[in-house]
Amino acid sequence: MNTSSRFSTTIHILTLLAHMTPERVNSEFIAGSVNTNAVVIRRLLSLLRDAQVVSSRSGPGGGWQLDQKPASISLLDVFKLVEHHDLLPLPAQEPNPKCPVGQNIQAALEGHIQDAQSAFELSLSHVTIQDLLEDMDLPDL
Amino acid sequence: MNTSSRFSTTIHILTLLAHMTPERVNSEFIAGSVNTNAVVIRRLLSLLRDAQVVSSRSGPGGGWQLDQKPASISLLDVFKLVEHHDLLPLPAQEPNPKCPVGQNIQAALEGHIQDAQSAFELSLSHVTIQDLLEDMDLPDL
DNA sequence: TCAATTCGTAACAACAATAATTACAAATCC
DNA sequence: GGATTTGTAATTATTGTTGTTACGAATTGA
Helix, strand or coil: CECCCHHHHHHHHHHHHHHHCCCCECHHHHHHHHCCCHHHHHHHHHHHHHCCCEEEECCCCCEEEECCCHHHCEHHHHHHHHCCCCCCCCCCCCCCCCCHHHHHHHHHHHHHHHHHHHHHHHHHHCCEHHHHHHHHCCCCC | CECCCHHHHHHHHHHHHHHHCCCCECHHHHHHHHCCCHHHHHHHHHHHHHCCCEEEECCCCCEEEECCCHHHCEHHHHHHHHCCCCCCCCCCCCCCCCCHHHHHHHHHHHHHHHHHHHHHHHHHHCCEHHHHHHHHCCCCC
C-alpha cells in the first residue's frame, strides 16, 4: 500500500494550532497530542512553513503558530503540501511498445485517473480547518 | 507513498484480454505486454478470478480469458479488487485522548476523507474496459 | 501412459517509503 | 552565559511492493 498518514497528522497539527491561537506551541507539546516524536512534527511543519501557512521561532517561549486564518486553509491545500504522489500511479516499468495494447493503454487510462483524482481534490477543497474546529465543538482554552 | 501500480497493471491486463477475446492468453504472453514477470500477472489475475471476472485453465493451450463483458467491468470494480488501502489512512498511532483535539480530530476528519474517496470512486465507476478499448482504436487481431 | 505446458502458490530477495530516533549546531530569550 | 527550542542530517526499524525461483498440480495431446 501507498500508505502515508502525513495528511491526517498534519490536519491534526493545524487544528491544534488553530485551537491554541494566539498561543505559540512547541513541537514537543504537539508531539504529545499526536502521539509521535517531536522531530516528526518539525519535519511536517517545515513543509507548511515554506508555504507560509505556519511560522516558527527558536528559543524559550518559541514554537509554532498559524499564519493564516483557519477558514482559508482547505484540506486540499494540506494534501498538496504533504502528499507527493499520485493516488493511482502508473507502473514503474513501461509497457511493451511492440504490443498494440501496451503502446496505447497508458494514454487511454491516464485521463480517467486524472478525472478521479480531480474529483477527490475538489471534495477536499470544500472543507477547511475552520470547519473541523466547528465540528469538534471544543472547550475554550 | 502508498504507491501500488496494481490498479494500472490490472487495467492493462483486462484490456488486453478483452482485445484478444475469444482467444485464451497465457501469463507469459501477458507479462510480455506488461513488461513484468509472469508470476506477477498470475497473482493479480487470481484476485479477479475469485470475483469471477476472469477464468484460467492449466496445460497446453491454457491461460486466461475474460468471463464478463468489457462494458460491464468498471474501473471502480478493478480498484476495489486490487487496491486494499484507503487513499488517505489515519495514523497508525492513535492520538492522545487526553488532549481535546487529539480526542476528537479523527472522528471529525474521517467523514470528509470518506466523502473525497467516494467522489474518487464515483468517477472511476463511470468508465469501463469497453470505454478504454474504444478510446484506443486498436487494429483487429 | 508420458512428456510438455501452464497454472497456483509459497518462499525469498531487492527496493522504496515511512516513521521513529539520536545527535548536535544555530537561534533565541532572559 | 545558560536554558530552550528549532533545523536538519544520519541511522534504524518496519512495512509494502515487486521481481524471481522453485516446484507441485492440472491439463493436453501424442
